[in-house]
Amino acid sequence: MVDYYDGTIEENHREAIERATTDRSFGNWIDGESVAASTDETFETTDPAVTIPITAVPRSGPADVDRAVAAARDAMDGEWGETTAAERSRLLREWVDRLRDHVDELALLESLDVGKPLAHAKGEIEKALEFVEYYASVGRGQEGVQVPVSNDSHVYTRREPYGVVGAIVPWNFPLVLASWKLGPALAAGNAVVLKPAEDSPLTATRVAQLSAGILPDGVLNVVHGYGEEAGAPLAGHEGVDKLSFTGEDVTGEEVMRTAADAITPVTLELGGKSPFLVFPDADLETAVETVAGGIFYNTGQSCDAPSRVLVHEDVHDEFVDRFVEAAESHVIGDPLAEETTMGPLTSRAQYEKVTGYVDAGIDEGATLVSGGDRPGGDLADGWYVEPTVFDGVDNDMQVAREEIFGPVETINTFGTYEEAIEIANDTPYGLAAGIATETTDLAHRAAADLEAGSVWVNTYGSTVTGGPFGGYKRSGIGRECGKDALEYYTRTKTVNLELDEPSL
The missing domain is CATH 3.40.605.10 (Aldehyde Dehydrogenase; Chain A, domain 1)
Structure with missing residues (x-):
């Protein structure tokens, strides 16, 4: 660059x-x-x-x-x-x-x-x-x-x-x-x-x-x-x-x-409202890095972003602590600067939509544990939103059911495998899903049970040439x-x- x-x-x-744009017409x-x-x-x-x-x-x-x-x-x-x-x-x-x-x-x-x-x-x-x-x-x-x-x-x-x-x-x-x-x-x-x-x-x-x-x-x-x-x-x-x-x-x-x-x-x-399931045997460092990369890349403006993290109750607290640290490590700034890892939202309309969902999450009783504000200083004129993390989210909340299309992660907790799959599939969408586990049997079983067109295991969002991509349910046809x-x-x-x- x-x-x-x-x-x-x-x-x-x-x-x-x-x-x-000089000497260019469009x-x-x-x-x-x-x-x-x-x-x-x-x-x-x-x-x-x-x-x-x-x-x-x-x-x-x-x-x-x-x-x-x-x-x-x-x-x-x-x-x-x-x-x-x-x-x-x-x-x-x-x-x-x-x-x-x-x-x-x-x-x-x-x-x-x-x-x-x-x-x-x-x-x-x-x-x-x-x-x-x-x-x-x-x-x-x-x-x-x-x-x-x-x-x-x-x-x-x-x-x-x-x-x-x-x-x-x-x-x-x-x-x-x-x-x-x-x-x-x-x-x-x-x-x-x-x-x-x-x-x-x-x-x-x-x-x-x-x-x-x-x-x-x-x-x-x-x-x-x-x-x-x-x-x-x-x-x-x-x-x-x-x-x-x-x-x-x-x-x-x-x-x-x-x-x-x-x-x-x-x-x-x-669209999508894609779940990412973190099982108790997961490598949490990898899981956190994977989810943060998926939800904050392109300022969360990705149809397959892992915008719902479902974390087993045994590792919930540690995951949240690590994830907040990862969210706050992102460098928000000038897209032309080499150190920047997250730029603005693409439009005023998208900015208003995302900040509206942040307000809705707070009103619904989710716990805002990080972000949610607009940066000031040199960035005050752009459509910037900080990486935002909600904990204590119920699956019937608006922020858990509707596609936000911004850098907003929601975290809720499960206790059993069956509960995790039930929550993950309780959505009108079915574009993508992710799994964090070190157990091969668990990975294959969950991949089969999740209602999504793409399932990533211990990685996320790596769309490749040759790999069919598309959704179930309201996430599309073909x-x-x-x-x-x-x-x-x-x-x-x-x-x-x-x-x-x-x-x-």
Whole structure:
């Protein structure tokens, strides 16, 4: 990481914004060129560390979505629709190679836009490129099957792209979550219309610009705008053949309803309220480090964050003491500073939501044992919240049941295995879960009994290429990150060919 900032936090960020945006425009990217919204309206994206504007992006509407979908359809009807899996793999790898030359630029945009520590942003950019590269490889391995029927019939299946994919991504991990959709969708042969979140639109724009001259025009399109003005028209567009959405569960409901009008298939990766079970034989040092890393990374703005810790009564007190120490060791500060481990929340709305939950936890009778305040001094203008820890939490409290999406950990206690599993599963969500134990039998049994799409044992949140990721219950439909994701961007065609007796 290059350290070229030595002024106040505001001076640092104004310099960084100038560096990131000079000679750069962030318009919609449609049919291989940067364009304004049809209304010529824009809105500003804001640096949450200092609450000053970064740049303006188009405020798009239905007409802009129409234009992007039409461009994607033309690409499918043209050059892109004729490409082979091998050709697509080569083009995606060429694109990744170009993006790797711009990692520092992309990391700075991501850090400014979201409030991530710069080192974290760089790691996430590199992870996003790994996902695209992964799908460039596994996309070549897609195969149909031959179905044994009779000597008179040859029956086989083909995997074919849907056509135009609409992808809507949230603001917390802008490029990583976009890569989870772009990688398999493009490798499978689809064209994409991507709608990034209005709070973090910059890296999506830049990676699309950097596809110019590699991906054919219209294959990757980016349309900016607010959810109700651009996202909803994309979700309900009759020209979209497949829809993939990541975001909160309530919005996911609306996406499903909207897509249902055109009977558009959907993949949904939604929210979570993920438990982490600390059994009495756990290595507490590792457990504390694992949970703290999971809940405070990205300022708690992670759908799979382990936001409910269930601790066995025999080790509860020691765990709480150690965890509070770990929480208070986080360095809250300027995301551009190398020593910072936790930046601000991404927006004023998220700040108000998180602090509202802190107040609710206190009102409900949970014990606030650490944090909960807004730092002062140089950080007073940003959307910062201290790492916050509640003990004595009952599972029917609001802070234990609703997704806070901030650096707020809740701790409650269990006495038996059965009680731990019952509390862990007593949630409308089922995205992820964690287990801390040194007993193999216990780890496997708990992993089977937990109602979650991902379960980590003595670690947490290490989403990897090739490992399917997705939720149970209100946490979503479908899987991302693994080879299986290709199936969600293709449809199966069965071909039945009757064979006559050969005659010579």
